[in-house]
Amino acid sequence: MSHFAFQFHDFNAWANEQIFNRLKELPKDVYHQEVQSVFPSISSVMAHVYLSDLGWVEVFSGKSMKHALELAEQLKEQTESKELEEMEAMFFELSGRYKSLLSQKENLDKPLIIENPAGGLMKTGVAELIPHVVNHGTYHRGNITAMLRQMGYASTSTDYGLYLFVKGE
Template identity: 65%
Template sequence: MTNFSLQFYQFNTWANEQIFKRLKELPEETYRQEVQSIFPSLSHVLAHVYLSDLGWFDVVSGKDLQHAMSLARERKEEIEAKSLVEMEQLFADLSERYKTFLSKEENLPKQLTIQHPAGGVMETTVGDLVPHVVNHGTYHRGNISAMLHQMGHASVPTDYGLYLFLFA
């Protein structure tokens, strides 16, 4: 039986790698260039995605959401200040942690009770939370693509269908 959560997360890793590869092809200043968009720069988008992914990893590892959100607020400026190469390494390291965790089948049905400050209580499983993490990344890769076009640069395809054609 295929571990869909792990496969879907591996797609997320691949898609992020495509974004980093593309950004490293562009002039260095593109990463921090200010743009009128949902985020002020590409560096801010990537910091947001990383901190969100890190927070959800803490949650699936047994920490509470309030703790994860507090850590994200504390580390926001530090992470936004990272270079593109440093961000790429942070993403790669976190991806390895996720893949190791998700490869253990016993972790997927693990029950989670998540208390959100504005959304109440959610009962879910680790396996059911993975699509949220991946979908969040997909959404913000779309932001990155739009911002690149706004700056006069082409983006790169990162959709799940392409991933399946390449790797399934």
């Protein structure tokens, strides 16, 4: 069996794919439609999740947290303006970076010392932080579900239990 961190990230990629598939079934303007919620649009949520995931893979690859935060700020506006299909391709490519990184055991076990500009030093490892990355995505997929409901649409199931059931077939 593969390492839990690898499997849990695979769940994250699967759940994102479920959201993209559902959004592609809806009218095209839903993706950028403004809604009174935690985020102004679903495209803003997806950009936030993407930039956070990008930041963490940068940190896991040896870049500083400061670099990751600056990169997210630099790319925020252009990422939010992407169309659904472009964002899906970006998530797919980023997922490939994660899979490559997580498939090497030495990366999973590598100790990290991360300097968070807002919180000081943190000693951890990639395998320990993957649940944070996945939980962050899960939380925001919940935002998307609520936003879709506000707009009069149903979402789709992205539960970990469903993922295990589907992947076990």
